[in-house]
Structures are given as C-alpha cells and as structure tokens.
Amino acid sequence: MEPGASAGRRYLLKTFGCQMNEHDSERIAGLLEADGMEPATDLDDADVVVLNTCCIRENADNRLYGTLGHLKSAKDARPGLEIVVGGCLAQKDRDLIRRRAPHVDVVLGTHNVHRAADLLAEARATGPITEILEASAIEDHEAFPSALPVRREQGHSAWVTIQIGCDNACAFCIVPTVRGPEMSRPFEHLVDEVARLAANGVVEVTLLGQNVNSYGRDLALARRRAGDGRIRVRPMFAELLRAVAAVEGIRRVRYTSPHPKDLSAEVVDAMATTPAVCEHLHLPLQSGSDRVLAAMHRGYTAARYLDRLATARSAIADLAVTTDIIVGFPGETDDDFERTLEVAAEAGYDSAYTFVYSPRAGTEVAERTDRFVAAEVVAERFERLRTVVERSALTRHRGRIGGVEEVVVEGPSRRDPLVTTGRTRQNKLVHFAPPAPLRPGTFAEVEVTGAGAHHLRGELVTVTATPLRRARIPVTAG
Numbered sequence: 001m002e003p004g005a006s007a008g009r010r011y012l013l014k015t016f017g018c019q020m021n022e023h024d025s026e027r028i029a030g031l032l033e034a035d036g037m038e039p040a041t042d043l044d045d046a047d048v049v050v051l052n053t054c055c056i057r058e059n060a061d062n063r064l065y066g067t068l069g070h071l072k073s074a075k076d077a078r079p080g081l082e083i084v085v086g087g088c089l090a091q092k093d094r095d096l097i098r099r100r101a102p103h104v105d106v107v108l109g110t111h112n113v114h115r116a117a118d119l120l121a122e123a124r125a126t127g128p129i130t131e132i133l134e135a136s137a138i139e140d141h142e143a144f145p146s147a148l149p150v151r152r153e154q155g156h157s158a159w160v161t162i163q164i165g166c167d168n169a170c171a172f173c174i175v176p177t178v179r180g181p182e183m184s185r186p187f188e189h190l191v192d193e194v195a196r197l198a199a200n201g202v203v204e205v206t207l208l209g210q211n212v213n214s215y216g217r218d219l220a221l222a223r224r225r226a227g228d229g230r231i232r233v234r235p236m237f238a239e240l241l242r243a244v245a246a247v248e249g250i251r252r253v254r255y256t257s258p259h260p261k262d263l264s265a266e267v268v269d270a271m272a273t274t275p276a277v278c279e280h281l282h283l284p285l286q287s288g289s290d291r292v293l294a295a296m297h298r299g300y301t302a303a304r305y306l307d308r309l310a311t312a313r314s315a316i317a318d319l320a321v322t323t324d325i326i327v328g329f330p331g332e333t334d335d336d337f338e339r340t341l342e343v344a345a346e347a348g349y350d351s352a353y354t355f356v357y358s359p360r361a362g363t364e365v366a367e368r369t370d371r372f373v374a375a376e377v378v379a380e381r382f383e384r385l386r387t388v389v390e391r392s393a394l395t396r397h398r399g400r401i402g403g404v405e406e407v408v409v410e411g412p413s414r415r416d417p418l419v420t421t422g423r424t425r426q427n428k429l430v431h432f433a434p435p436a437p438l439r440p441g442t443f444a445e446v447e448v449t450g451a452g453a454h455h456l457r458g459e460l461v462t463v464t465a466t467p468l469r470r471a472r473i474p475v476t477a478g
C-alpha cells in the first residue's frame with residue numbers, strides 16, 4: 001500500500017475493554033494517521049469506524065452487535081462508510097462477526113494490529129477482508145503494538161506492552177485462547193523504547209502484560225533451546241523494572257498485572273529499592289476460598305496470597321494494594337464467599353475491581369450451568385463485598401489526610417472543569433483547585449484535606465515541575 005492512500009479521510013475509533021486494548025487503539029490510531037487519516041469528531045463526521053473489541057468484559061458481544069446494528073443503518077444511508085472490527089472478540093468470533101454483520105469491511109485479530117491501514121486499503125479495492133493471524137506466525141515488530149506508530153493523548157505518560165499472551169489456564173478466562181502463549185518483547189527493545197519515550201517528554205510508563213512478572217521466561221527458554229546451556233530459565237521482570245526506571249527522565253514506573261503465584265522476592269526488592277517504581281501493587285485475588293482458587297486453577301491458596309502481600313507490605317513503605325475479585329464463580333458456596341470476605345478484610349485493599357462471574361464461551365467452566373450461582377445470591381454477595389472493600393478504602397484514604405502527596409496533573413476534572421485532577425504515586429486520584437490551570441504532566445505537591453472511597457481531595461502546596469514538551473506527541477514511528 002502506498003503511504004497516504006487514505007489521505008483526508010476521517011476515522012472514529014471506539015475501544016471496548018482493558019488497558020491492553022486501549023494501547024492497541026493508540027497504535028491503530030497512529031497507523032491510520034500515518035496513512036494520512038484524521039480523527040473524526042463523531043459518526044456523522046467519520047469515513048471509517050474502527051471498533052476495537054474485548055471478550056473479557058461482560059456482555060462484550062451484545063454491545064458489539066448492538067453497535068454494528070446501529071452502524072448498518074449509517075452505512076445504508078452512506079455506503080462509503082467503512083467499518084473495521086479488531087481486538088480479541090474478533091480474534092475469537094471471526095466467522096460469527098462475518099455472518100451476523102456482513103456490512104463489516106475488515107475483521108482483524110489481536111496479532112495483526114499493524115495491518116489495520118493496509119487491510120482497509122485492500123478492502124477498499126477488493127471487498128470485505130477477514131485476516132486473523134496466529135501468534136506463532138509473526139515477527140516481534142508485528143506482534144507488539146508498542147513497536148508501531150502511536151497517537152497518544154497524554155504526552156507525559158505512556159503504556160509499554162512488554163509481553164502478550166498467557167501461559168496460565170484460569171478456568172474462567174479466554175485470554176490464553178485468544179492471545180496465545182506468553183511472548184516477551186526483547187529486553188533491549190523495551191529499554192530503547194522507554195528511552196525514546198523519555199526523549200519525547202514522557203515521565204511515567206506503565207508496563208503492560210497479562211502476567212507481567214513472568215516476563216522474560218520464554219526469552220531465556222529460547223536461548224537455552226538454542227544451545228546456551230549456561231542460561232537459567234527464570235523471569236527477568238525485576239531487572240526490567242530496574243532498567244526502565246534508570247532511563248533518564250523517567251520519574252514513575254508502574255505495571256499491571258502481576259500474578260500472585262509469580263510475585264517473587266526479586267520483584268518486591270526491585271520495587272522497594274528503585275525510587276522511580278511507584279508504591280502500588282495490583283494483585284488479583286479472584287477468590288478467598290482455597291476450594292474455589294483450586295477450581296479456578298490459580299496456583300495459590302489464600303494463606304499464600306496473604307503471605308506474599310504481607311512480605312510486599314513490609315518491604316515497600318506506604319504500599320497501596322488493589323485487586324480483582326470474581327463473585328459467584330460456578331460452585332461458589334456461602335462458605336466460600338465468607339472466606340473471600342475474610343481475605344478481603346485482612347488484605348485491607350485500597351480499591352478492588354469486583355466482577356460478577358459471567359460465562360465466556362470457550363472457557364472451562366462456561367458450560368457448567370448446573371453449578372451457576374443464582375443471580376439474586378450473587379447480587380447480595382456482591383453488595384457485601386463492595387461494603388468490605390469500600391470500608392478499607394475509606395480507612396486508608398482517611399489515613400492520608402494531613403499528608404502532602406506528589407501528584408502528576410492529568411487535566412480538569414470530568415465533573416467540574418475548575419477542579420484539577422492529579423494522580424499520586426499510589427495511583428490515587430486527587431481533586432484540587434489550583435489558582436491557575438496546570439498543564440497535564442505538571443508535578444505538584446498537594447496537601448490532602450479530604451477523602452472518599454474512590455478519591456482524595458486536597459489543596460495545592462506548590463508546583464515542583466512543569467512539562468518540558470507539548471502535551472500531545474505527534475504520530476511517530478516508535
């Protein structure tokens with residue numbers, strides 16, 4: 001395809017799902033803009049609509065087909081409108097999407113994000129295209145969205161995908177099926193990318209992967225298989241944290257998500273002794289019942305989880321801890337759920353993403369309808385868990401009142417444009433009203449004066465650093 005084949009056309013990009021998907025969307029936007037396209041303000045203004053789908057969240061398929069139905073009417077009225085469906089639902093349900101929505105021009109999967117602009121041009125010339133690649137068939141620069149052009153809204157902060165896929169087999173999760181086995185991006189590529197980001201004004205990076213703390217195990221194994229008998233097969237995540245944090249200009253390093261069974265002493269030590277690594281650990285619990293954890297194939301018990309958490313808390317001063325918990329996993333009894341409440345209370349989370357179990361076709365437990373928990377029981381458990389988590393969150397947040405926090409400004413609050421929102425090292429949102437607007441990326445010290453379960457309130461003490469460069473990085477090859 002000639003670069004610029006889509007020049008002047010306008011695209012609208014809608015993202016469903018997690019940070020990995022948001023990051024893929026940044027790259028899709030970057031590719032389309034590198035091809036000469038511009039962002040549209042709304043559907044009426046768009047020549048191309050891209051839906052980047054997710055099959056992990058509840059009702060993802062219903063929401064996708066609802067959106068595609070709406071787009072069918074728009075396309076009937078404007079036949080030139082092009083529709084692209086990408087992401088993990090497309091990877092999983094490619095044929096179904098074709099059958100239910102023949103008006104879609106391009107269906108692409110999770111492993112060929114880099115082909116978005118090319119496929120669009122090909123579909124324009126030859127008609128609808130479905131292209132889904134298997135992870136094993138692709139090269140590094142094609143597999144990882146971080147290696148592609150980017151269009152990033154926040155200039156000071158960036159996501160960096162360090163690994164895709166997952167080698168675990170949690171009974172509720174579709175990720176290993178749609179994203180394939182773990183594949184780590186080479187260490188030097190990552191450090192180089194972070195150095196490039198820092199040179200462009202990025203001060204905060206979040207390392208992304210399905211199971212970040214096993215990063216590098218596959219790379220070591222590949223070297224061993226290639227004949228390097230000296231190499232020890234082990235994760236390299238602790239070294240990566242240190243290397244990324246050492247890049248000049250990087251002031252904050254975050255990561256998500258680690259697996260509790262792989263939270264090693266080396267990673268905890270790297271967090272404790274590397275000043276740029278933020279004091280926040282997102283450690284998915286999923287359930288507090290050993291019986292349910294075993295049925296989920298999580299690879300740890302509640303006691304082992306709490307033990308690792310205690311180790312991390314004692315090593316890392318002022319550590320904020322968040323988690324994911326599923327309520328109503330098939331076969332979860334009242335007693336199992338009581339264990340979850342106990343562990344959540346003991347863990348004392350700063351916040352938790354609590355999910356009602358919903359079956360994902362293709363996962364181990366999705367067919368066990370005989371073990372599904374009644375909806376009203378799940379709803380009641382969900383509320384009880386929410387109460388426990390909010391209680392600990394409020395206690396922790398109130399404990400911060402009177403302290404001074406370093407925040408990085410994200411921009412005006414969504415509810416009140418006169419209020420500015422910043423993020424602390426512990427990943428908490430702080431709302432405060434500075435006397436004059438502060439640009440995103442500004443570092444400031446804020447005294448905490450109030451607290452809710454989901455945010456802090458404060459007063460500006462002083463601005464400590466302003467962003468060196470403009471807040472939006474233009475399209476670049478990464």
Ligand code: SF4
Nearest residue numbers: 166168170173175210
């Ligand atoms: S660790 Fe489990 S929940 Fe996480 S991506 Fe892998 S299979 Fe899914």
